Amino acid sequence: MQIVFMNRLSRMSGADQEGLAQLWIGEEEGTWRLGWRDFSGSEETGDSLWYEGGSWNEMLCVYRHELAVKMGDGYRPLIDGAFHDEDSQSGSRNQEQLKLQYFSEQHGNESVYEELCSWRRGKASIERKAPYILASNRLLRMLSAFLPRTLEELLQIPGVGEGKASQYGEDWLGITSAAEREHSFPLGWVHEAVDEEHFVSWQYKQKELKYKKQLERLRLRRVLLQGIEEGLGIEQLKAASGVSRREVLEAVEELEKDGYSVEKLIALELAEVSSSEQAGVWTAYELMGDTFLKPVLFKAYGEGFSPAEGLDVYYERLRLIRIRYRRGQSAKLEGATNL
Structure with missing residues (x-):
């Protein structure tokens, strides 16, 4: 087997004991292998194969997901850019917004959040829109944590622009202004209030969730394409994939957009x-x-x-x-x- 990539990672495991590990990707006759090897000093203490198969894309999804799990546990790579993707969290503005999101998840006012969610359900029903179009869970969390009282303060919340503020700002402020708060605007103080190590681990947890969804989506597509080719119907595809009929249909729509033929399934149904x-x-x-x-x-x-x-x-x-x-x-x- 030819090793095409390798990286070493370390983690402080307490009492100044450094845990070491090695991450590798190998290829042999069209089969990709992805593995993780733990070390204790110069002795290997464990070796696990994360992936073995012929799909580079699937292997890369597994790599990113499993690496995010390890980095969430405190491992850090010797070589930067370990995820090999376009997602960059190095920009200072992006980091500030992520810290606001992190803080809001840790310190949100639950009663205010529930009231905002109730408002969203009612408004979505009136306007006949999907609730997430009005406001994401992330935005409602930040509103519940920072509790803006004026339009100027509201516009400092990431995700609130002039359009959203003019449409729904009055409703939001009516809810957030009624709650007591112990902090002030602007929100520059959040940077100092956030524990850096906990924040970094949280970032990797977000990556873990993101790559898990990508991996699940990739595997679902593979099952559906194989099933459609075999002449399976929606109910059979549901059983084979373990997802709902609605999720099967949503994935089938994506396959069509991406240029795959799903006509065999449509004709059958x-x-x-x-x-x-x-x-x-x-x-x-x-x-x-x-x-x-x-x-x-x-x-x-x-x-x-x-x-x-x-x-x-x-x-x-x-x-x-x-x-x-x-x-x-x-x-x-x-x-x-x-x-």
Whole structure:
């Protein structure tokens, strides 16, 4: 086996005892291997194989996730840039914002946070928008921790721009201003209030979660592509992947966007749906657009449509037909561009 990458890491494990480890990537006849080796002084105390397979992308996801776990545990690499990705947390402004996020997760006012979440649910229902579009959990956490009382203070919270402030600022301030606070604005004091070592470990925990999601997504895609090729339906793909039918459909939509063929699955799932019903949905997309499913549903099936079997099966049909519709629109656009 040819070693193509190696890095040494160290960790202070108490009483001035330094723990050492080695991370390596090797390749042999198209098979990638990723491993971790622990040392105690000059003696090896453990060796574990993290990955063995033919996918460079999957191996790289495993590498980043497992390395983030180790660095969250206190290991630090001899060679910087150990993650080999485009994500950089070295910018001073980015570091300041991350520290505000970290502090808010440790010191948020839970009752204020719950009140903000309640506001978001109600507002999202009124505006018919997904709650995260109004405000992310991260933003609500920061609002609950720093408790701005004025528009000027509100605009110092990362994620709040002039647009969000004008739309929802009055509502937010009505909630945050009512709570007592022990700190002041501006928020430069947060830098000194944060324990640096705990903050660094928290950063690696964020990386761990990020790379875990990437790895799960990559493995899900592999299972779905193999299943679609074998002629499996959504219910079978759900069983094979261990995710919900909705998550299967969302991943299938991503596969289509990335250029993979999912037509075999669509044809299988829509085989029992009449051509007239499919044509009605297609027309509804032409009239209502393809961004939101609810208006298309009622346009295709009628206002107040409420079948005894529930709406889930119809929303699945809409999503599958939307894949075809978007594919057709892209083909038209490409054809027009080539004229």
